[in-house]
Amino acid sequence: MEHLLxxxxxIKKIITFNLSGIDRDEWKIFQGYGFFLFVVFLSLILYCYLYHLYRAEKKGERNYEKxxxxxxxxxxxxSxxxxxxSA
Known part of the structure; x- marks a missing residue:
């Protein structure tokens, strides 16, 4: 709960451009959670893309074997x- 606060x-200090008010420990906590959320977001994008490729192959829209x-x-x-x- 303390980390959430x-x-x-x-985030409030960043939005109000009060960057000098952010302590080093607060910034490290923010970076840690930001990195974790960024990795989760990129993993989600990767799995969505893999599902798209799988679905396109199964529907017959693409033949990736070619x-x-x-x-x-x-x-x-x-050939x-x-x-x-062409556009």
Whole structure:
């Protein structure tokens, strides 16, 4: 509970541009929780992206096996994998 009050106090000081009022210990607590939330956010984004790739493959919208074979069998005379409209 004490850490929550410190976090809210630091956020209030940042919003009011009173950065000189933030102690070193308060700033370390704020950084620690901020880093944890940032890692959780990035992990969530990663798993959402992986789910998107999995769903696109299962629906048949994309065939990622073709892209994997492109790395192995790359030649100047190969055909285009996907025809896309030009903007």
């Amino acid at each position: 410190i976090l809210l106090d630091v 892209y994997a074979n492109l790395v192995l069998d790359d030649s100047i005379n190969d 285009v994998l996907e025809n896309k409209r």
